[in-house]
Amino acid sequence: AQSVTQLGSHVSVSEGALVLLRCNYSSSVPPYLFWYVQYPNQGLQLLLKYTSAATLVKGINGFEAEFKKSETSFHLTKPSAHMSDAAEYFCAVSDRGTGGFKTIFGAGTRLFVKA
């Protein structure tokens, strides 16, 4: 079965600094990978998705992620953090199981942005 591992349950950066949130996956080829963001008291929202068209995927709010097959990674980055980026981020993989597709989420990484 496919799975994702997010390294670091909490990440803290200063405003303006680089954001790097790590995600490793285990999957058969091809993997369908996603990053979602959850702001307080809200549901998850899609940030970006990888569907094999390009290894560097650009998402909303200036985030991007690079698919590295050799490292089985799909890390999320943003060059310059804003206070509004403080949220929880989830990496996810879509898995075809019995009867249909199922999305498996990582444990999440909470991003703190310091002024």
Add this chain to the structure above:
Amino acid sequence: DSGVTQTPKHLITATGQRVTLRCSPRSGDLSVYWYQQSLDQGLQFLIQYYNGEERAKGNILERFSAQQFPDLHSELNLSSLELGDSALYFCASGRDGANSPLHFGNGTRLTVT
């Protein structure tokens, strides 16, 4: 706005009781997913329905059940509630397919006292 509507937003009930959570999917989406989010367990997949039929099951307890109706809305029924069932319950909807993202509602916060 994701287009997914969940009601109620908050629910407070006592142990042993039964509650029903409701979800209306985004227009055009045939799949409905239910997730439970708690501090200790993270985001756990419970169950998926596609066009009225159960498609996949995750870590759903036997005390929990769900269904999807002909108009595609879904209900999650939680019975014999325990303190440990206190959590955020999310519904998500999507198209069928591995590269189709999920669209989440804002959740129902269940508190069991």
